[in-house]
Amino acid sequence: MLALLYYPVLYYPLAACATARHGAAHLLGSVLSWAHFGVHVWQRAECPQTPKIYKYYSLLASLPLILGLGFLSLWYPVQLVRRFSRRTGAGSEGLQSSYSEEYLRNLLCQQKTLESSSHTSKPGFLSWTWIGFRHYVYIPQRGFRLPLKLVLSATLTGAAIYQVALLLLVGVVPTIQKVRAGVTTDVSYLLAGFGIVLSEDRQEVVELVKHHLWALEVCYISALVLSCSLTFLVLIRSLVTHRANLQALHRGAALDLGPPRQGPHPSRQAIFCWMSFSAYQTAFTCLGLLVQQIIFFLGTTALAFLVFMPVFHGRNLLLLRSLESSWPFWLTLALVVTLQNMAAQWVFLETQHGHPELTNRRALYAATFLLFPLNVLVGAMVAAWRVLLSALYNAVHLGQTDLSLLPPRAATLDPGYHTYRNFLKIEVSQSHPAMTAFCNLLLQARGPRPWSPAAPQDGLRPGEEEGMQLLQTKDTMAKAAGSRASRARARWGLAYTLLHNPALQAFRKTAQSGVQAKGTQS
Known part of the structure; x- marks a missing residue:
């Protein structure tokens, strides 16, 4: 029974290096992945046959492990190179933060896509086939990633x-x-x-x-x-x-x-x-x-x-x-x-x-x-x-x-x-992406300045406007969206998204007052 812990303990350091988001962790992950990959390839090249069940069963059974280690042996060096290349830029931003901001940006910019899709003609046979195919086969969508x-x-x-x-x-x-x-x-x-x-x-x-x-x-x-x-x-x-x-x-x-x-x-x-x-x-x-x-x-x-x-x-x-x-x-x-x-x-x-x-x-x-x-x-x-x-x-x-x-x-x-x-x-x-993006924007602010509705909106520093950073796109038309109406829409969209976050519902004033009225501990 203790032998069931062999593989988790052996490969835990290799998996833990992916969550550290540090250059030293990526370097250590590269070394470990190449070591594991080299050992397994050497073992299978040295002993490709086995007398058990089928002579090539051991070689065929080790293919998923070899493919996984080969992928990690390429992924860790790529992450290490990216870490060194963006050190001069936003070096502290992680993968989760960039994804959460992209998710919230696409969520708040859905009105433009809806308006553009409303002018299209009726879908034909190929369109219905593609919709049915996407309904049964997983195809990645922009702005959303599975956990x-x-x-x-x-x-x-x-x-x-x-x-x-x-x-x-x-x-x-x-x-x-x-x-x-x-x-x-x-x-x-x-x-x-x-x-x-x-x-x-x-x-x-x-x-x-x-x-x-x-x-x-x-x-x-x-x-x-x-x-x-x-x-x-x-x-x-x-x-x-x-x-x-x-x-x-x-x-x-x-x-x-x-x-x-x-x-x-x-x-x-x-x-x-x-x-x-x-x-x-x-x-x-x-x-x-x-x-x-x-x-x-x-x-x-x-x-x-x-x-x-x-x-x-x-x-x-x-x-x-x-x-x-x-x-x-x-x-x-x-x-x-x-x-x-x-x-x-x-x-x-x-x-x-x-x-x-x-x-x-x-x-x-x-x-x-x-x-x-x-x-x-x-x-x-x-x-x-x-x-x-x-x-x-x-x-x-x-x-x-x-x-x-x-x-x-x-x-x-x-x-x-x-x-x-x-x-x-x-x-x-x-792991709500809207909540993660909101916390990211708060952490990116240069100074702890409380926000108030009556505060002037001119001369805002990067990170202090919660919704405007998420609505900034590469085209020149979106860069000019600095009006008060667009800021209000951004705040309302972000507030609506945070309002329905299950992680925050328990901390709302109505929930706390209801708990106190029942006489229970919050």
């Missing part, structure tokens, strides 16, 4: 998907290939012992068994590719949902995330959920990939060996023979469903004055009573389909924590959804 926690969580989840898929591939496929290569004529005696006679010719039996094993291998690989593709698509779709939820919460909107049990204050449970969110999502995704692989493999195997293979070889038509013997049952169910739909459309529904109305009620009651036993059989088939559909849907979306797998009434009982909801609460209350 670092979500980016790291998605990266770790992608690496975990690769590792689990690789383990499922090299653990089964080489074994099937070895079994197929070792099939001899003795397999005919083995099958005869179970009462299975494929052919009188032993060599033909060997060819049939090898062909069936090849079909089994194809079904397994197809199921693995399908499950990995769906898992990656769900992961990308969840990033779009994360962005939409964060943007709504930053605006102060109330999402349908279940009834909040607590206020905007951080709580013990919320902090625990924030700490365990990435690990939970990785575990959910890996388990969902495993469940999908089992379901898809069973489905593709049944489809191949019960439909395609018998039709191709012209023998062992078990499914087709069962359908041939039970065709009256299925025909009766199909006729019952068809007749009820036709009667509902042409007999029991009448359009009068432009509105459909119910008619022939006595015939409707009689038909409902007479068809009750047959509808019970139809309901049994629908119930089986409902169970299969719900199991398949939950298996596909098991790794998506922003979606509850339980009904809305029991959404709070879903541990993954509960963790995601508390994670959003901590992320919004502690």
Whole structure:
């Protein structure tokens, strides 16, 4: 159990250097990244093969780690060069401060973009296709970045998907290939012992068994590719949902995330959920990939060996023979469903004055009573389909924590959804970009001068006007926006954004007066 802490302790200094935002930290990160990268590349070049499971499994399993270390070995020197290049300029500004100011600048300048978009023509087919593509596939937007926690969580989840898929591939496929290569004529005696006679010719039996094993291998690989593709698509779709939820919460909107049990204050449970969110999502995704692989493999195997293979070889038509013997049952169910739909459309529904109305009620009651036993059989088939559909849907979306797998009434009982909801609460209350930009502007002021509405607006120093710095653009037209109306709009936009910040709602005068009126401690 203590060995699980090996990798976190080993790579923690490498990750901690990225948060220090100092030249020495970037230099140390460059040295550590190059050292780790060189050691791993040397080990894999020295020992590319291993006797475990598959001879190249160790090399394939280390590819995500090598790629990550290679990226860090290039990223740290770039950050070090940037640190030295901007030392003469705004040397104390960090990445988070520049992003928060850009976010607030785009938020306050949305009126110009809305006016320009209102003059465009109606969107065509390509525009609707692009909108649908952006709705399901994550594409970065200008002025908004996902929190670092979500980016790291998605990266770790992608690496975990690769590792689990690789383990499922090299653990089964080489074994099937070895079994197929070792099939001899003795397999005919083995099958005869179970009462299975494929052919009188032993060599033909060997060819049939090898062909069936090849079909089994194809079904397994197809199921693995399908499950990995769906898992990656769900992961990308969840990033779009994360962005939409964060943007709504930053605006102060109330999402349908279940009834909040607590206020905007951080709580013990919320902090625990924030700490365990990435690990939970990785575990959910890996388990969902495993469940999908089992379901898809069973489905593709049944489809191949019960439909395609018998039709191709012209023998062992078990499914087709069962359908041939039970065709009256299925025909009766199909006729019952068809007749009820036709009667509902042409007999029991009448359009009068432009509105459909119910008619022939006595015939409707009689038909409902007479068809009750047959509808019970139809309901049994629908119930089986409902169970299969719900199991398949939950298996596909098991790794998506922003979606509850339980009904809305029991959404709070879903541990993954509960963790995601508390994670959003901590992320919004502690990392609101508007709040970060406001604090940045206060820290950039040269002198501690309190602001008052009656203070003169001429001769302001850089950093003392909260909204004007955010509205300064590169074009010459925006540089002339120094009027009193633009300053007022900037202040009102910033005030509105800060007003809906969950980190500040608890410190408002109304909230404090309400708490004092109840007699509780603020």
